[in-house]
Amino acid sequence: MASPQQQQSLKDSVTDTNETLVPPKVDSGLKLTARNVNFYYGAFQALHGISLDIPTNKVTAFIGPSGCGKSTFLRTMNRMNETVRNTRVEGEVKLDSEDLFSMDVTDVRRRIGMVFQKSNPFPKTIFDNVAYGLRVNGIKKSSILSEAVERSLTHAALWNEVKDKLTKPASALSGGQQQRLCIARALAVEPEVLLLDEPCSALDPIATLKIEELLFQIKDITTIVIVTHNMQQAARLADFTGFFLMGKLIEIDVTKKIFQNPGMKETEDYVTGRFG
Amino acid sequence: MMMEISATRRFVNGFMLTLSGLCTVLVVSVLFFILGYLLIHGAASLNWDFFTKLPKPSGETGGGMANAIVGSGKVLFLASLIGVPIGFLTGVFLAEYSGKTFAFLIRYVVDLLNGVPSIVIGIVAYALVVKPMRHYSALAGGVALGIMMIPIAVRTTEEFLRAVPNSLREGAMALGATKATTIFTVVIPAAISGLASGMMLNLARVAGETAPLIFTALGNQFWSAGWMAPIATLPVMIYNYAISPEEDLHQQAWAAGFVLLSLVLIINVTARLIISRGPAAQRR
Amino acid sequence: MATTTPSYIAETLKRRTSRGFLARLRGGDEISYLITLICTVSILLIVGLIVFELWSNSHQTFKTFGFSFLKSSAWDPNADKYGALPFIYGTCVTAFLGMIIAVPLGVAAAIFLAEMAPPKLSNFLTFLIELLAAVPSVIYGLIGIFILVPFLKTYVVPPLQHAFGFLPIFAGSFYGLSLFSAGIVLSVMVAPFIISVSREVLMAVPVEQREAALALGATKWETTWDIVLPNASTGIFGSIFLALARALGETMAVTMVVGNAPKISASLLSPGYSIAAVIANEFAEASGDLYISSLIFMALVLFGLTIVINAVARIFIMTTQQRGA
Numbered sequence: 001m002a003s004p005q006q007q008q009s010l011k012d013s014v015t016d017t018n019e020t021l022v023p024p025k026v027d028s029g030l031k032l033t034a035r036n037v038n039f040y041y042g043a044f045q046a047l048h049g050i051s052l053d054i055p056t057n058k059v060t061a062f063i064g065p066s067g068c069g070k071s072t073f074l075r076t077m078n079r080m081n082e083t084v085r086n087t088r089v090e091g092e093v094k095l096d097s098e099d100l101f102s103m104d105v106t107d108v109r110r111r112i113g114m115v116f117q118k119s120n121p122f123p124k125t126i127f128d129n130v131a132y133g134l135r136v137n138g139i140k141k142s143s144i145l146s147e148a149v150e151r152s153l154t155h156a157a158l159w160n161e162v163k164d165k166l167t168k169p170a171s172a173l174s175g176g177q178q179q180r181l182c183i184a185r186a187l188a189v190e191p192e193v194l195l196l197d198e199p200c201s202a203l204d205p206i207a208t209l210k211i212e213e214l215l216f217q218i219k220d221i222t223t224i225v226i227v228t229h230n231m232q233q234a235a236r237l238a239d240f241t242g243f244f245l246m247g248k249l250i251e252i253d254v255t256k257k258i259f260q261n262p263g264m265k266e267t268e269d270y271v272t273g274r275f276g
Numbered sequence: 277m278m279m280e281i282s283a284t285r286r287f288v289n290g291f292m293l294t295l296s297g298l299c300t301v302l303v304v305s306v307l308f309f310i311l312g313y314l315l316i317h318g319a320a321s322l323n324w325d326f327f328t329k330l331p332k333p334s335g336e337t338g339g340g341m342a343n344a345i346v347g348s349g350k351v352l353f354l355a356s357l358i359g360v361p362i363g364f365l366t367g368v369f370l371a372e373y374s375g376k377t378f379a380f381l382i383r384y385v386v387d388l389l390n391g392v393p394s395i396v397i398g399i400v401a402y403a404l405v406v407k408p409m410r411h412y413s414a415l416a417g418g419v420a421l422g423i424m425m426i427p428i429a430v431r432t433t434e435e436f437l438r439a440v441p442n443s444l445r446e447g448a449m450a451l452g453a454t455k456a457t458t459i460f461t462v463v464i465p466a467a468i469s470g471l472a473s474g475m476m477l478n479l480a481r482v483a484g485e486t487a488p489l490i491f492t493a494l495g496n497q498f499w500s501a502g503w504m505a506p507i508a509t510l511p512v513m514i515y516n517y518a519i520s521p522e523e524d525l526h527q528q529a530w531a532a533g534f535v536l537l538s539l540v541l542i543i544n545v546t547a548r549l550i551i552s553r554g555p556a557a558q559r560r
Numbered sequence: 561m562a563t564t565t566p567s568y569i570a571e572t573l574k575r576r577t578s579r580g581f582l583a584r585l586r587g588g589d590e591i592s593y594l595i596t597l598i599c600t601v602s603i604l605l606i607v608g609l610i611v612f613e614l615w616s617n618s619h620q621t622f623k624t625f626g627f628s629f630l631k632s633s634a635w636d637p638n639a640d641k642y643g644a645l646p647f648i649y650g651t652c653v654t655a656f657l658g659m660i661i662a663v664p665l666g667v668a669a670a671i672f673l674a675e676m677a678p679p680k681l682s683n684f685l686t687f688l689i690e691l692l693a694a695v696p697s698v699i700y701g702l703i704g705i706f707i708l709v710p711f712l713k714t715y716v717v718p719p720l721q722h723a724f725g726f727l728p729i730f731a732g733s734f735y736g737l738s739l740f741s742a743g744i745v746l747s748v749m750v751a752p753f754i755i756s757v758s759r760e761v762l763m764a765v766p767v768e769q770r771e772a773a774l775a776l777g778a779t780k781w782e783t784t785w786d787i788v789l790p791n792a793s794t795g796i797f798g799s800i801f802l803a804l805a806r807a808l809g810e811t812m813a814v815t816m817v818v819g820n821a822p823k824i825s826a827s828l829l830s831p832g833y834s835i836a837a838v839i840a841n842e843f844a845e846a847s848g849d850l851y852i853s854s855l856i857f858m859a860l861v862l863f864g865l866t867i868v869i870n871a872v873a874r875i876f877i878m879t880t881q882q883r884g885a
Contacts, residue, residue, distance in 0.1 A: 362603065366600045394811065399613075454589045455589050487840055537696070
């Protein structure tokens, strides 16, 4: 086991060197950067010194065993943790070089969308669900709303299934459809980043496949960060993968390298199934 | 050697089961007795006049309670204007904004307010409205009943808002909605059936209240104009007629009792059925 | 969105990014918090107002009579002499009688509904009992005057006097309107409260406790009596206190059957009065400041009594809920 200093320098080199990362495209860059993020639930420290970059228009996956902090960190990125009492965050997160924590929080959440583990459609019609984010942000014109709703539902691979029943309640949809509806709802406000917290964990394999396919399609219009406990899913979907363990980011790199040739022993143990 | 349960123990078990069952039946049967008597005595004297005519002067027979029915409606309307907003918004505060200790304190105080006898509330309304105005009024009655509506409005609202799952709130806030927008466009609509039923139950409860109206709204043999005059209400009429010496008025009291009870029970049954089928019950 | 052409939506939403003070105000969080907080605080003010109005309007009686008002039975409005004792007596006696009947009846019924009856039957019967709780007081009074009192006169009191007439509480002639009748009506009115709260408290006792007893071979009744009831006893006491507060403050049904006579007598069969009843009866016609302030002073006493009993009851019930959780 490498000493803490060696581990730290290894980590730094993994995230900073150009040789291991695919050289960024001209119009791509770093959408989100995090430096030394600590997070506390009361006295308990859940995240220790997380530093990473999320490249634009790519899929980044967070993997790791239960309770490792990957979801906690995800929720830090759109400041959803602030809705829980007695929490504290330290460190710096930048969205396109803007300081995340000085921005207006509702703006952060509009620009960084989230899809939750269990689908949570509102008890409204399908149309009203997708249009909700737009209406709440002041867009009321019905022609624009209709167009946006259709576009989002198409991106979410749901349009053909619901186009004749937009006025039906969202609760009438199946589990997989409801989750795609939640994706459409998040996409409607045209977020720059879409965070997904184990979106397929409650779904069957067919529904999961549909969602994975659509995620692959939409990375052109947004940046995707997905938390998953399913390593095969990360291997299929993600351009970059970060491995979390006990509140620390052990390693983040090109997915292929993480799974085939990980730099850290803990990563190797996890991806070869020795624990977790 | 196996010991069989003694005959005494078995007897006691069976006896107690029967006894407690009888007690239950006894209590439940009271409901049917009340309904039965009101049906027999009240429904018989119910006629079209009851709903359309004004009371006749003392000594004459006939007449109806049209003014009392409308009067009850007016006073209840006023009561809702006072009780529902205060109670509802307080419930919103307790469910969505308040810290634990403050919420506990408020809930406790609200429960105490609920336990205040209605006649005492009547006196307070008298002191607040009738005394300065120097006359009885529908307004005073509305204030009294409005205060009585507050505790139940608070508890119902808080209960049904808390029953809305947090995932809905998170979903809305993750889209960039402010907390206030989330509450009013997602949480409250999600709880709406329970909230509405709760308000109906609340209304049904104060609709039957007599004591606080006796010296606030007082009563009126005629139509009451506006809000500042004494006004007849159904429960007060029932009381006045029941204790009067005239047999004809007794009949009208029965009829009015039947109407009042039917209304109260119908609202209660409907509201409770809605609640028992609603999302909050599913979650239990 | 880095790679596609900016759409109308992206433009509008980006424009809203600049959050000035006015924009935050429109977001509504501060206003919403403020308004709901104001409503909450207003309830505290209302309670304070109640106490203030009761106190200030009864001040005159307190100044004139002091605490002896509560011990005196001289109630003579014409002579402007007032004493609260008959009403306190009547309130306590009727409530006590009501509770003596309602408590065993109610607890027994609650036990049946919580422990013995199958769930569907239990829910249905509880539903009916909750409807009974919703019946207005004046309806109970109506039934009381025209049905209950004649019934008592014909079928209940004669045998009662025959058997127990030697007791002072059953002495004297019975004309119908009496403390006894009021007590009976009250018992029916408060039983549903005892039943519904006790039932919930009993059902909250953890299943493991019952199973432990049954597994040792106890009968259903023995389990209930020895294990469940003691567990739930605090909550049941709470429900009893709640019912007591209700009985003390009950107005219409009592005033219609109690006889409205401001005297103290040992016999339950004689007419009496209660605080709530005298206020209901005499307040509207009361003239003279001392008269009114005496009635309000009694209202203050009633208020204080019910608040204290309710406060204690709530604590009992909350303790049970904590334990059961």
